[in-house]
Amino acid sequence: MSKRKLVLEDGTIFIGEGFGSKREISGEVVFNTSMTGYQEIISDPSYCGQIVTLTYPLIGNYGINRDDFETVAPFINGLVVKEYSEFPSNFRCDETISSYLEAHDIPGLTGIDTRKLTKRIREAGTMKGYLANIDVEDKVILDKLQATPELHNQVRHTSTIKPYIVPGRGYRIVLVDFGMKHGILRELTKRNCHVTVVPYNYSAEGILRLKPDGIMLTNGPGDPTDVPEAIDMIKQVLPYIPIFGICLGHQLLALACGAKTEKMKFGHRGGNHPVQDIVTGKAFLTSQNHGYAVTRSSLDETNLALTQVALNDQSVEGIRHKIYPAFSVQYHPESSPGPEDSNYLFDDFLELIKQNLVKQESEVYA
Numbered sequence: 001m002s003k004r005k006l007v008l009e010d011g012t013i014f015i016g017e018g019f020g021s022k023r024e025i026s027g028e029v030v031f032n033t034s035m036t037g038y039q040e041i042i043s044d045p046s047y048c049g050q051i052v053t054l055t056y057p058l059i060g061n062y063g064i065n066r067d068d069f070e071t072v073a074p075f076i077n078g079l080v081v082k083e084y085s086e087f088p089s090n091f092r093c094d095e096t097i098s099s100y101l102e103a104h105d106i107p108g109l110t111g112i113d114t115r116k117l118t119k120r121i122r123e124a125g126t127m128k129g130y131l132a133n134i135d136v137e138d139k140v141i142l143d144k145l146q147a148t149p150e151l152h153n154q155v156r157h158t159s160t161i162k163p164y165i166v167p168g169r170g171y172r173i174v175l176v177d178f179g180m181k182h183g184i185l186r187e188l189t190k191r192n193c194h195v196t197v198v199p200y201n202y203s204a205e206g207i208l209r210l211k212p213d214g215i216m217l218t219n220g221p222g223d224p225t226d227v228p229e230a231i232d233m234i235k236q237v238l239p240y241i242p243i244f245g246i247c248l249g250h251q252l253l254a255l256a257c258g259a260k261t262e263k264m265k266f267g268h269r270g271g272n273h274p275v276q277d278i279v280t281g282k283a284f285l286t287s288q289n290h291g292y293a294v295t296r297s298s299l300d301e302t303n304l305a306l307t308q309v310a311l312n313d314q315s316v317e318g319i320r321h322k323i324y325p326a327f328s329v330q331y332h333p334e335s336s337p338g339p340e341d342s343n344y345l346f347d348d349f350l351e352l353i354k355q356n357l358v359k360q361e362s363e364v365y366a
């Protein structure tokens with residue numbers, strides 16, 4: 001391993017050892033507090049363009065296996081850990097993180113104080129950072145960081161380019177892919193849905209022509225206001241087809257209904273974020289990964305009802321349309337990785353579809 005460093009835009013420097021690719025790269029530095037599930041985190045497309053720090057102190061000890069990917073190719077720009085394990089031990093293990101990252105040309109950094117890094121981000125907010133060899137001058141890196149623009153339009157890279165079908169015998173779902181975690185697809189196919197996956201900019205007309213029973217809006221990277229095509233599409237399909245949105249999909253549903261979104265100071269990323277359902281009063285633990293949120297006060301001027309809130313900071317975690325059959329959550333009910341407490345939401349979605357079909361039928365025969 002060679003000596004490498006992470007330089008933050010505020011000038012803080014962390015020196016450690018490199019693993020994975022040896023390339024130099026910049027990215028938005030974020031932290032995830034999950035204790036397990038690093039393979040799912042590394043392969044979650046919502047981290048596109050980010051350098052991900054894992055706060056759990058030992059990473060890599062169960063290796064990388066063929067089953068736990070959330071997408072085929074990872075989109076993270078870099079990985080930062082406290083202690084990287086070069087000798088994984090697990091019956092499912094196929095390779096080390098280092099060989100996996102090297103194959104995808106993604107650099108890793110180990111041996112730094114990830115607690116200090118996390119505290120810095122919590123205090124100052126999410127920052128840009130740069131991973132480089134130890135001998136690259138700090139001044140050169142800081143100049144490069146200053147010239148690096150804020151991340152935008154990542155959905156264009158993470159969405160599918162062409163539509164495709166994952167057949168099933170149950171409800172017909174159009175899944176709008178903004179950078180989908182495969183866990184969402186798994187939850188739908190597990191429930192026998194027939195899924196047509198379409199790109200982020202698929203038109204409302206194209207979607208309605210597929211005659212779906214329901215529309216699922218997936219997670220995805222970046223600022224939801226970067227995807228105006230999808231906001232327009234949602235406005236048009238909202239009165240006709242039941243919608244379920246997750247994470248970026250939730251933010252887009254909110255924007256389509258007239259609410260606003262904002263960038264958070266350092267976001268929510270981890271596997272133990274408590275959320276309360278304000279209708280039932282029930283609290284549960286959720287898996288989260290987001291840097292933007294729906295502005296709570298902006299819901300007042302819309303037809304959206306607040307259904308769930310984050311117990312750590314009271315931010316918006318769930319909404320429901322007061323007139324049309326549409327709801328969404330900011331967190332990940334598909335977990336992967338994380339608790340499965342909110343998995344029932346996929347069943348709720350299918351129930352909403354069922355009720356909508358019954359309603360439509362009764363209107364036809366009325």
Ligand SMILES: NC(=O)CC[C@H](N)C(=O)O
Nearest residue numbers: 219220222247248291292
């Ligand atoms: N996981 C997601 O879909 C993230 C949504 C959005 N990109 C955010 O950071 O808030």
